[in-house]
Amino acid sequence: MGQLILHTRQGLYETEATIGEPIVKLAKKQKIPWGHSCERGICAQCRTKVLAGAEFLNDITDAEKLRLRKAERQEGFRLGCQIQIKSPGKVELVHKPY
Numbered sequence: 540m541g542q543l544i545l546h547t548r549q550g551l552y553e554t555e556a557t558i559g560e561p562i563v564k565l566a567k568k569q570k571i572p573w574g575h576s577c578e579r580g581i582c583a584q585c586r587t588k589v590l591a592g593a594e595f596l597n598d599i600t601d602a603e604k605l606r607l608r609k610a611e612r613q614e615g616f617r618l619g620c621q622i623q624i625k626s627p628g629k630v631e632l633v634h635k636p637y
């Protein structure tokens with residue numbers, strides 16, 4: 540488990556993250572509004588900016604490399620359906636669709 544802070548358009552949510560569970564799935568389960576559609580790294584409706592705790596997350600996936608520009612990835616953008624918590628720690632994310 541890890542501490543997860545999620546900034547959404549509807550407000551701030553603080554919750555616990557299960558290791559290995561994608562953020563979109565976790566948000567859905569906990570009824571946290573985190574836009575998404577495909578859950579396969581294609582639509583980018585789940586576009587997310589990592590504010591803190593990138594070191595506790597999985598590596599950028601091939602789907603993210605294809606969908607997000609290199610400059611975006613360097614600025615900390617990822618896809619919520621691809622992000623998984625890999626080890627316990629404080630992670631802070633903001634939902635930033637295009």
Ligand code: FES
Nearest residue numbers: 578580581583620
């Ligand atoms: S839900 Fe479509 S890219 Fe994440």
